Amino acid sequence: MNYPSIAAQIVAAVGGRENLSNVMHCATRLRLTCLDESKIDADTIAELEGVKGVFNAKGQFQIIFGSGTVNQVCDEVLKLTGGQPVQPQPKAEAEGSVINRFIKMLSDIFVPIIPAIVAGGLLMGINNIFTAEGLFVSGKTLIELYPQFADLAGMINLFSNAAFTFLPVLIGFSATKKFGGNPYLGAVLGMIMVHPDLMNAYSYGTGAAVPTWNLFGLSIEAVGYQGTVLPVLVMSFFLAKLETRLHKITPSWLDNLTTPLISILVCGFVTFLAVGPVMRTAGNLLAYGISWLYHSLGFIGGRSVRPVLRPDRLNRHAPQLHRD
Structure with missing residues (x-):
């Protein structure tokens, strides 16, 4: 299969590189976000070698290739677009309901x-x-x-x-990139959250002594966030918005030095002081709630309910054996 040729034909059929605002893939599909969907020639793409189907869903033109093949095609498309497709227009992000946009946001963060x-x-x-x-x-x-x-x-x-x-590192990189910030700063923030000098999150709540920082009369728990999702998601959003704001107000000759410094310093403090503990608690409550639903609501919660067989009731209806 000639992957460069297939990629070139796809780019041409969707209106050229200038019409692409985002290129990514999941396990089986190439996902393209186009600025003008009317330029997409879906019939031509559907006839290409290796293509198993095409469709539009939630603002994305999706091309089904199958596992393995889609990775190769996506890499070739990214080469043609310079590896860095232009950022999606605000209009494309605003399409759909709030729930659909939220699901798409999570998909864009976690699929990679x-x-x-x-x-x-x-x-x-x-x-x-x-x-x-x-x-x-x-x-x-x-x-x-x-x-x-x-x-x-x-x-x-x-x-x-x-x-x-090190899940917060992966999520920090992906989420910060999605929110418009520097993904490497997001990765650094994730590294801070799982630094080995912190108490491991899995030891928290087991009765072990919790180390603390004492700053300006505040006692801050020095506990890591291994295996967590919510804290790093929220802080990646905060980091991206803070960094974007700093780029706008910082003189260009200072920007490369002070913006990363202030972004990481502020976000690090905010993580351990407020957002991290709150999101950790929210995550625990969410887990307890899901566990309660699963164990308490029977088939509604997804757990099969087996009838309890009582011997006294079974004997009542069992055939009686009589000796002659």
Whole structure:
């Protein structure tokens, strides 16, 4: 399959590079946001080699290629557009209901990091093969049977946890980019939130002593945000807006120095002082709420309900056996 040729034909059929405002892909589809959708020649694209279907959805023209192929085509399209498509126009972002725009925002943030999450999840599955008790022999794990594989299992376990341990870094990069800020500053903010000098988030609430910073009479908990989503999402938005504002009011000869400094300094303080603890609590409440729905509402909450069989009632209707 000639990926450069397919990409060139796609760019031409959607009205050229100047008509593209955003280029990305998910697991199977190439997602294009165009400034003028009337210029899209969907019939021509549908006939291209490897294309399994085309459709418009929520302001995006989506081309179905399938897993693997879509990555290659997307890379070639990005080469033709310089790797940095122009930013979407405000009009395109304003289309649809509030809920649709919110879902699209989350999609744009999380779709690029799905491969990292998939890799981590599959590696966890491989690690479970090594460490699951009774999977091959009753009462024993595979590494107990073959100790020579213990170090291999340990390495795989480390690889599998990396994406989840440093999840705020991935989300910080992707979300800050989506909100119009410097994605590398977003990644730095995520790194701050999972810095090894902080108390690990998984140890928080277990009874272990919580370290604190004492600043100007305030006691701030020095706790990390490993595996969290809400704190870094909110702070990425705040970072992007602060950075954009600073670019507008800072003299050009100072901008490259002071804007990153002030952005990270302010956002770091705000994260640990207010937004982080509040969002951590909100995330915990959300998790408790979902757990309550699942365990309390039966099939409405998604949990199958099995009838409780009472022996006294069963015996009442069971056929009676009589001896002659």
